Amino acid sequence: MDPAIVQPLMELGPPLVLLVAAYFTGRYIEVQHYRDIRRREIRWRNLAAVTFRQVPKAWSVEEATLVTGSVVISVDHFKRFLAGLRMIFGGRVRSYESLLDRARREALLRLKEAAAERGCSAIMNVRLETSRMASSRRKGKATAGVEVLAFGTGLRLRRSAA
Amino acid sequence: MIITNTETVPGRTINRFFGVVSGSTVRTKHIGRDLMAGIKNIFGGELRGYTELLQESRSDALERMIQEAESLGANAVVNVRFSTSSVAQGAAELFAYGTAVQLDQGP
Numbered sequence: 001m002d003p004a005i006v007q008p009l010m011e012l013g014p015p016l017v018l019l020v021a022a023y024f025t026g027r028y029i030e031v032q033h034y035r036d037i038r039r040r041e042i043r044w045r046n047l048a049a050v051t052f053r054q055v056p057k058a059w060s061v062e063e064a065t066l067v068t069g070s071v072v073i074s075v076d077h078f079k080r081f082l083a084g085l086r087m088i089f090g091g092r093v094r095s096y097e098s099l100l101d102r103a104r105r106e107a108l109l110r111l112k113e114a115a116a117e118r119g120c121s122a123i124m125n126v127r128l129e130t131s132r133m134a135s136s137r138r139k140g141k142a143t144a145g146v147e148v149l150a151f152g153t154g155l156r157l158r159r160s161a162a
Numbered sequence: 163m164i165i166t167n168t169e170t171v172p173g174r175t176i177n178r179f180f181g182v183v184s185g186s187t188v189r190t191k192h193i194g195r196d197l198m199a200g201i202k203n204i205f206g207g208e209l210r211g212y213t214e215l216l217q218e219s220r221s222d223a224l225e226r227m228i229q230e231a232e233s234l235g236a237n238a239v240v241n242v243r244f245s246t247s248s249v250a251q252g253a254a255e256l257f258a259y260g261t262a263v264q265l266d267q268g269p
Contacts, residue, residue, distance in 0.1 A: 018204065026206035033207075053168055061172035066165040066242055068220065072213045074199065076206030106208075125168045131246045133212060133254070145199070145209050147216060149244060153166040 019078055026076030030098065037105050044112040049123040049152065060158040065118060067154040069110030072133060073103045074145035100146060104128060107150040120154035127151055163228050164238040164265065171238055174265045180234045184259035185226025188249060189219045216256065220244065223258040236262035 055061055075083075079095035086093045107128065115123050129149045164171055191199075191211065199209050224242075231239050242260035249255050 022204050022206070029205070029207045055172045059172075064164065064166050064168070064172050066167060066224075068217075068244075070213060070217060070220070072209040072216065074202045074206055074209050077204040079206070125166075127167065129244065129246070133209075133248075145203075145212065147212070147246070149216075149220075149246075151167060151242075151244065153168050153172075155172065 019081060022077035022079075022081075026078055029076075030102070033102055033106075037102065037109065040109050040113075041105070044109060044116070047112045047116060047121060047123070049108065049112060049126050051124075051126050053125050055124060055155070059122065059155065061155050062158050063156040065120070065154050065156075066151065067111055067115045067118065067120065067123060068149065068151040069107050069112070069114050070147060070149040071103055071106045071110060072145045072147045073099060073106070075099045100130070100148075103130075103146055103148040104150075107148040111150040111152060115152075115154040118154055119156050121157050122155045123152040124155060125152050163231065163236075165224070165228070165242055165260070166238070166240050167242045167260075169241050171240060171265055174238075176238075176240070176263045177266055178264040180231070180236045180262035180264070182259060183227050183230040183234065183236070183239060183262045184257065185223040185228070185230065186255055186257040187219050187222045187226070188253060188255045189215060190253040191215050216246075216254075219254075219256040220258065223256045227258045227260065231260075231262040234262050236264055238263050238265050 050056075075096065079099070082095045083093045108126075111123065111126070127150070131147050131149075133145050133147055170176065198211055202209050227239065227242075239260040239262050242258060245257045247255050247257070
C-alpha cells in the first residue's frame, strides 16, 4: 500500500478507536446510571428532602443530625471531545449538563439513603455544593471529574396521632 | 454531640454560644487511584476512589471540628458548612466549620 495513505491512518487510527470506544462505553454507563437513579428515586419518594431552614409546624422532631451524600463522576473522552467542539461555536454543552444532572441526583439519593440508615424520615436545609476535581496530570488542567456534595439536617420525626 | 446545618436544633433551646469551631484536612490521592481515575476519564463513570477519599477526609474534618467543640464544653455544633478548595495539583483541603453551642437538657 502507498505509505502516503497508510501513515495518516496509523496516526489517526488509535485516537479514533479510543473516541469510538469512549462513545459506546460512556453511553452504556450513562444509560445504566439513569436507570438506577430513576429506580431509587421512586423508592425514596416518601423521604422528604426540603430546603427549608425552619422546621414546618406540622413536624414533631425527636432527633436531629447532620447527614451527607457525595459522589465524584467523570465525563468520558467522547463527551469531552464534543464539548471541545462546542467551545468553537459556543452555546449549550449538553454532554456536560447530563453529567452534572447525574451527579446531583446521585448525591441527593445518597443523602436520602444515609438519612434512612440513621432512622430519619425527613431532611431539612438541604444544600448542594459542586466542585471540580483537578487531575494531577497535564499540570492540573485535565479535569478528573466533578464532585457534588449534598448535606442537610436529618430529622427523626415522632409519629403524630393525627 | 449533636451536629446540624440549621441555626437551631429543632425542639431544643440554646443556652450558650461558644463561637466558631472548625476542622480541616489536606489530602491527596495515591498514584494507583490517580491511574484508575485516568482510565475512567476515558470511559466515563463514577470515580469511586475519589468519592471514598473525599468522604473519609470530610468525616475527618468533621471529627476535628467536634473535638474542638468538645474541648470548649459544647454539646452541639449548629449551622455547619463545608468547603473544598484545591491547594495544589491533585491535593485538596476539606474544611468544616460551625458554631459550638450548649443546649438545654433534652425532653
